[in-house]
């Protein structure tokens with residue numbers, strides 16, 4: 001008999017969503033988090049966009065869980081009074097070549113069941129008179145949500161259902177037992193062990209390390225994560241009203257492209273770019289030296305922005321399953337039964353749209369464990 005029924009490693013938005021869901025039926029659940037508070041890593045360093053589900057490969061987990069999660073997030077926001085806004089979004093093409101790409105994005109979105117509208121230049125400029133455009137996609141279901149309030153909501157649900165969040169508690173070893181797992185945890189230098197029947201790995205940037213601790217060969221399994229930093233720049237207040245919704249470019253390289261977003265303080269920001277890291281030393285400074293390149297990317301969408309109108313703001317780091325230049329990979333969410341790890345669920349490569357998908361990911365994990 002294990003000490004605990006279910007343990008979740010990681011208290012980001014995904015771990016907390018899974019904890020809230022599983023606590024409905026599985027009773028007391030423990031969440032282990034190495035930091036002093038929940039949600040201090042990727043879940044609080046992102047665009048806070050409720051993605052509609054436009055770009056992801058039809059049939060993929062990203063497409064399915066994003067579309068489901070989007071609707072669940074709006075419903076949760078209404079029910080629990082979580083700060084959110086269905087602010088809507090435009091993807092703007094800036095030349096005829098991009099118009100072709102725009103059409104293929106539009107059809108991809110329709111395949112995912114996302115309501116979208118193609119707009120010509122005149123219709124686009126009626127919505128956003130200051131942007132550079134020859135035509136656009138209008139997405140009425142895209143919005144934004146306070147990631148902190150969403151995490152608070154998951155946390156309180158899980159707490160009300162008898163859950164425990166153990167902070168400053170890092171998982172440093174995992175051993176498979178005949179039934180369940182023995183975990184070694186490090187709490188500010190003190191090591192101890194306990195056993196858990198079921199284990200969910202929602203460790204974000206460290207999820208591949210946790211999978212390796214459980215004995216999985218992460219290279220053979222395709223579980224190694226690569227890290228892509230995304231930086232943001234904020235626009236001076238005098239130019240913050242130049243757009244009134246999210247405005248994205250047609251993606252050129254990796255990522256969705258540096259786009260316009262409005263934060264909860266009413267500031268206009270642009271980001272995130274994509275900068276693959278050489279190692280896993282996670283560092284969040286936004287380099288001033290990026291200013292000129294950033295301003296140039298912004299002017300693709302909003303020509304009125306000068307280099308001196310922007311200042312370095314925040315950054316976040318994505319856990320990706322593909323190396324720089326390779327095609328995007330889907331989320332990995334797997335019950336590792338076939339690897340001899342009954343009751344162990346891995347979540348890897350939970351980059352965007354992980355925030356949007358979080359409630360749907362939680363239901364998916366529950367289905368894998370039932």
Ligand SMILES: Cc1cc2nc3c(=O)[nH]c(=O)nc-3n(C[C@H](O)[C@H](O)[C@H](O)COP(=O)(O)OP(=O)(O)OC[C@H]3O[C@@H](n4cnc5c(N)ncnc54)[C@H](O)[C@@H]3O)c2cc1C
Pocket residue numbers: 009010011012013014015016032033034035038039040041042043044045046047048049050051169170171172202203204205206207210229230231272315316317318350351352353354355356357
């Ligand atoms: C720049 C950027 C922009 C993004 N924009 C959006 C967006 O607009 N919309 C959207 O839907 N998604 C977006 N995303 C993606 C989204 O932020 C992530 O998918 C989501 O936050 C991942 O949550 P998580 O819980 O998996 O990871 P995290 O938030 O990183 O949480 C993992 C937790 O595990 C803990 N942990 C790790 N190892 C251990 C251990 N050994 N022991 C104990 N605890 C451990 C960590 O401390 C951390 O708190 C963006 C991501 C980035 C980087």
